[in-house]
Amino acid sequence: MPTTSPANTALPYDADALARTADAIAALTRELAALGWTPATSSNFSARLDERHAAITVSGRDKGRLGRADIMVVDFAGKPVATDQRPSAETLLHTQLYARFAEVGCVLHTHSRVQTVASRLYAPEGRVRLEGYELLKAFHGNTTHEAAIDLPVLPNTQDMPFLAAQVERLLDAGPLWGYLIDGHGLYAWGRDIAEARRHLDAFDFLLACELDLRTLRR
Ligand SMILES: CSCCC(=O)C(=O)COP(=O)(O)O
Ligand SMILES: [Zn+2]
Numbered sequence: 001m002p003t004t005s006p007a008n009t010a011l012p013y014d015a016d017a018l019a020r021t022a023d024a025i026a027a028l029t030r031e032l033a034a035l036g037w038t039p040a041t042s043s044n045f046s047a048r049l050d051e052r053h054a055a056i057t058v059s060g061r062d063k064g065r066l067g068r069a070d071i072m073v074v075d076f077a078g079k080p081v082a083t084d085q086r087p088s089a090e091t092l093l094h095t096q097l098y099a100r101f102a103e104v105g106c107v108l109h110t111h112s113r114v115q116t117v118a119s120r121l122y123a124p125e126g127r128v129r130l131e132g133y134e135l136l137k138a139f140h141g142n143t144t145h146e147a148a149i150d151l152p153v154l155p156n157t158q159d160m161p162f163l164a165a166q167v168e169r170l171l172d173a174g175p176l177w178g179y180l181i182d183g184h185g186l187y188a189w190g191r192d193i194a195e196a197r198r199h200l201d202a203f204d205f206l207l208a209c210e211l212d213l214r215t216l217r218r
Pocket of ligand 1: 058059090
């Protein structure tokens with residue numbers, strides 16, 4: 001049964017939920033933009049609306065200045081719903097997570113300097129091994145600093161179905177909270193916006209530590 005709102009009963013999603021979600025995404029992206037993590041209109045953000053729809057940023061918008069009109073609805077195949085706006089060029093990398101995991105409620109993608117530099121440095125190894133950090137406990141389900149977490153690094157491509165297939169292979173291999181794309185940026189997700197933000201923050205901080213250690217040990 002489609003969810004409807006009193007304002008527009010033709011919509012297959014709850015318009016009030018979209019408005020609330022859009023406000024939350026816009027507030028978050030302003031903070032991330034202020035940190036310099038969304039340069040030159042880069043980055044994209046989404047949150048689950050229901051079991052078939054997600055709210056996602058419109059392609060090409062300045063992520064530091066988003067309003068409700070800059071956030072649209074897609075289905076889990078990445079197709080726009082009830083709009084002729086163009087969703088993020090990387091929509092498939094968001095919707096594949098909603099389609100696969102009912103518990104994923106938010107997907108965040110940023111292009112911070114730390115994420116971008118780390119992706120270049122670790123691309124040949126195909127992963128960044130994070131171990132021995134108390135902050136590893138920031139990742140949902142991880143209760144100790146003793147477990148190592150691998151942050152995969154995928155080659156960049158404009159072929160989103162191909163990239164999404166590479167991500168599926170990573171997801172098949174075990175628990176994952178995010179991944180880097182070489183020369184591009186970081187994807188992280190969580191059960192809700194707060195958890196996805198925590199994972200994103202933790203990855204960025206730990207990558208910065210790894211980059212510092214590399215320099216200091218040279
Ligand atoms: C100028 S940024 C290049 C595209 C990109 O990597 C990105 O994150 C933003 O793309 P979108 O279509 O979501 O605006
Ligand atoms: Zn990007």
